[in-house]
Amino acid sequence: MHKTDAPVVKDLLLIGGGHSHVTVLRRLGMRPVPGLRVTLLTRDIHTPYSGMLPGFIAGHYDYDECHIDLGPLARFAGARLYHAEVESLDLDNKLVYASGRPPIAYDILSINTGSRPVSTDIPGVDEFALPVKPIDVFLDKWEQLIERVRVSKGPFRIVVVGGGAGGVELALSTQLRLQTILKAAGKDPENVVYTLLSASDDIMYMHNAGVRHRFERILRQRHITVKTGARVTEVRADKVLTAEGGAYDADAVLWVTSASAPAWPAKAGLAVDEAGFIRVDEHLQSLSHQDVFAAGDVASLPDSRPKSGVFAVRQGPVLAHNLPAAATGRRLRRYRPQKNFLGLISTGDQYAVASRGNWSYASAWLWTVKDWIDRRFMLKYNELPEMDEEDSPELASGIADAEAIKELSTLAMRCGGCGAKVGATVLSRVMQRLPDTQRDDVLIGRDSPDDCAMLTLPKDKVMVQSVDYFRAFIDDNYTFGAIAANHALGDVFAMGAEPQSALAIATVPYGRERIVEETLYDVLAGAIQVLESSGAVLAGGHSSEGAELAFGLTVNGLLDPDTALRKQGLQPGDALVLTKPIGTGTLLAAEMRAKAKGRWIDAAIQSMLISSQQAARCLRQHGATSCTDLTGFGLVGHLIEMTRASDVDATLYMDALPILDGALQTVEAGILSSLQPQNLRLRRAIDDVERVSHHPAYPLLYDPQTAGGLLAGIPREKVSACIETLHGMGYPTAVIIGKVEPRSDRDASIRIQ
Template sequence: MHDLPLTRELVLIGGGHTHALVLKRWGMKPLAGVRVTVINPGPVAAYSGMLPGFVAGHYTHSDLELDLVRLARFAGARVVMARATKIDRKAKLIHIEGRAPLRYDVASIDIGITSDMPDLAGFDAHGIAAKPLEHFAARWDSYRADVAAGLAAPQICVIGGGVAGAELAMAMAHALKGADDLSVTLIDRGEILEEFRAPTRRALLAALTDVGVALRPNTAIGNIEADHLTLTDGTTIASHFTLGAAGARPYGWLKETGLTIVQGYVRVGPTLQSSDPNIFAVGDCAHLAHAPRPKAGVFAVRQAPVLFDNLRILLSEQRGATKKSLYHPQKDYLKLISLGDKSALADKNGLRLKGAAMWRWKDRIDRTFMARLTTLKPMRPLVLPDLVAAGLRDEVEGKSPMCGACGAKVGGDILARVLHDDTDLKRDDIVRLKGDDAAVLTHGAAYGGSRQVISVDHLRSFVADPVMMTQITAIHALGDVWSMGAQPQSALATITLPRMAPPLQEAWLSEIMATARTVFAKEGAQIIGGHTSMGAEFSIGFTVTGLADTPMTLNGAKDGDQIIVTKPIGTGVILAAEMAMLASGRDVAAAYASMALSSGEAATILSGAHAMTDVTGFGLAGHLLGICRASGVSATLTLSNIPVLDGALALSQSGIASTIAPANRAYSAQYEGPNGPLADLLFDPQTAGGLLACVGAGGAQNLIKKLKKSGYSAAIIGEITTSDETGPRLTARP
């Protein structure tokens, strides 16, 4: 996190090329006292330079992805995976879909442009816009697989005869080369590739014809259907994949910012500042008033050092005292145009070169650019002084940094020794069942015979976004209530903020409490108070209560019961890898989504279970053994049936594990079965994990159907068996 107090908020709206490069620079040279936030609809952004090569099949999907989660970790920033919709300049707030607004002191916009065509009939329903790139890349992946499987016809229309449309048309023709009845048509309402000099244009038109692309210049489209286009003259063209690569336009909400706008784009000067000096704009969404240029990635890349320098000046004590950097784009730039196969055409200042050598040149440039943003060194290990206390080196050297979330908990064996004596609990109105998830309080007739369960959970921060951290912690804390079959009732919040200036304190607490109220209200509970303090790092916890007529406990499992888990496991290893910048941003985002998924509906579906708990810090093995010990039974698991989060098994295979995993294995000493990466995940600490229920064999499959229909990745993973004289055991088989 941050070693010094925070005093300023920098928000980067969009994960475009310029912002990605700024994040890399910020990680190498941060400005103390600034919290950086990057807002982007997803965990990755696509690099436009490699898109034609990806479409042609020369690159994988992951090759062209800029991993914003990893970049944010490197920069010490938070990433908000949502879409910005508005900037309130008076209140200095950025509005975002699905969450409270974010405060900013300085902001920068790098959201690119869109190729959507809302005015073309049928495009919204049946067309695919080339921009934003991430969505198009995913749709192309799917379509190409369908063509290979014979599920879709290889008939394509590309709308837009500029260089982007031409490159993509050639790439598509190459990718599907050899498919029966292949047709790729490039359509433009004007001339195709008219922006080029005549010799270059002729060379590119010849290249299009060579790969079999049909050209339809000066053609107007009337309507788009799922399997064809209808032109205004009544002619139809077969198309099962209609791509919009023309009419690139800015996002409409920019007009509502009050900034000076030129044809929908944010007007900026040489410093890349807009008409509001606290807001910058870069990349395709910006209009360079002092030197207008076409939309091209080369300009975005070269804006990065200028933006980085000027952001630091504006946020620092030197504001107004240091001369800002100026951006002056080159008049012409090298255009390297992919021709479908591994050849390219280079064009600059009238000079043209074509062939495989040009492709290799382009490939080297693109891979070098991506390496700048993917070669990230993890946090530096702690360097100890020459003389330290005995035993300190054993605790530090050769060990990974301490995990957050449930990976930071004290081991179960220590807790068992410290908390084993419950002899002081003699009151009739308090029942603490050993090993259970929550204590049970009785209140007599005031609650109509119901009993109240109470529990507390507090997590050390593992994600820089307080909103995401609050969502996950609230769901995690409610797990103890749900696992006892209780209805959530109330919550008390305990929040420790990192040191920061008062305006930031208010902004953070506003985000946190708005999120907490939303999560708990959705589950039928209410925030009734709490406590806040300042500390070395951000942490958050909730004391929760719930009501139940007869709370469900751990001691009801029976021989023959089927064991159900409602969420995949693997959050501990993914969070450990994310700290070391070794996890995929997509996998991290999926893990966050799993943790933030409410178990309320799952608890209702499993309300008839014989025993139930939630899978959290002790891992699946530890919590299942808790049921076995309380019920006097054993359990058998089928490892291959256990749902696992994407990326978790591969990370486990690479040797990554949460810091508490060894203690969890020691706590689960009654485990017998295979060892290896999948078995290791049994001891992986889970945060906001799923419910673990023991149910009668007769109804287990029906419960799985209901759980899956409700959106849970539920599975039957084993069965309860009798114990022998050695006591409860957990046995696993492949």
């Protein structure tokens, strides 16, 4: 990955991780544009490659072989990755609204979200059918369908709705997979009974007669019944009804009809065609808004083409040129769609049919060619070039913006001391945009111009206070702010206190006034969302400019001193309970090196966003004797603090440790947090450490955690009920990881079992 030090001048926002946008990201990684900040907003962390999906469904590929991992690709491109789904656009103010986060500003917007099968106004489709798109939803439900077929007795009837290439490929590939599974289970593979319904008078209506005849023969050979001219009017729980009066029994319905567009482009006021697809010109630029581009299935070109990944791939290089060109005022390039293209259509097994114009051909060799082409395409995106900071790829032209240049000229010399504070105007605007929740015991908060917050303590309560502050470790400022707040509140929850208030401190990177405001707003909005859900208010804070984003909070909580949960208090016989999985340190280190899969990082982020507030209440209700939250010192470091303070020993069950997906792979690859070597010095507290040091999970004992779970001692007789309650509260990985024992005469207080 190559990053420039140029301050942000313009924002390029990519909606969707489709075939065109992955080309844009790779090109920007190779040729960054100084001053252009790139953000990828995507519903899916892994983009499925349409050409390999039938092979994946049939069992010829695994998940990673046919999906482009957007996590490392975005990092390679220097792009911020926002995992959310678009809800609406504000084209006048250049804002995109996405679920669960503040609006995202843009200067240039590009849309490559693909399409979905048409199902409008057909009763029962949403309830009973399984649409092939969105792909991730289909794949999840496909696994459920596999299990239904596996345990079925007698015939299992599947109706595929859609006679185009997608429907035919899906029918053949799913049939092969299900028959293989039944055969392995010792059942009759012919128990899977297929019917293919096509609304047109032919199957494969967009291909030549030779292709149609070949697939008609193949479908007959596979005993798949084909009904043409069958327009579906209703889907029921056990059958599909058609306009001509047909009724087809169905235990499952796969929906692979023609493409439909999302509703939000038309609602926003973008020029769209009669089907709702975004109308673009030959430069892939919106006909109604010059700052908006679109590609792939969601785009409607003057010279219309089928909704096919072939065209989205070909549009990628044109879009990769035109987006930076639009930002830098350079000339745009025309997209010229090919009139004829070679289509290689799989037949489920390792066999393929070629289609080009009026020519067709079929053979097993063609599948080998298709497999080679597809794998070569995927390698471009899943095996990215290694780049060090010293590498100097050819940079695209920087952004020429007179207003920006004038503003950025003031960035050359930055003051220190109080001169480094964020300006009053920016700060005032941010405060006005943020919600101002209040509490009666916060007498003076951030709504007042006074120098300090003023708090009051209820009778018989004491205040607990903790502080955390760290550099940003993800590019999503809103999510970073939320995780930072969750991390800081962990100390309050661990002691059994009620959060009351917080003071924030933020260091914001130098930049244009608009960018500084957006960054500060996003990180504070994320923090406030977490604080308010815990019952606390943001009472004030301090902000300054610096080289990189960093953020922290001083949090205050209220507590009856007689009920405080402390690190001392563990009793022999207690079970050690951990409420969340470990592994954030190694995963974040791997993500910085672009060595972690996107789904690993996304799962780690979701874990860090889970509040420990309810877990703390559960632990207290079940008689917790001692508690702490796992943070920088890792599991062993925090357990040592507890055993020493309690004058006890402890046994850890290594194989019981809850571990985040991917953490074992990254530590096996030797990717560890920079704090790991210091934490590793604590190994002297482990008895017979050489015996356990070869265990795959051993390095994770010292892995520093961000917003980690709670570690508590629970009386043995109450621990089963405690674990069951935690699972019901939304802590599915909560588990017993060890036990507390009387203090022995060993020098090392922790044994590994």
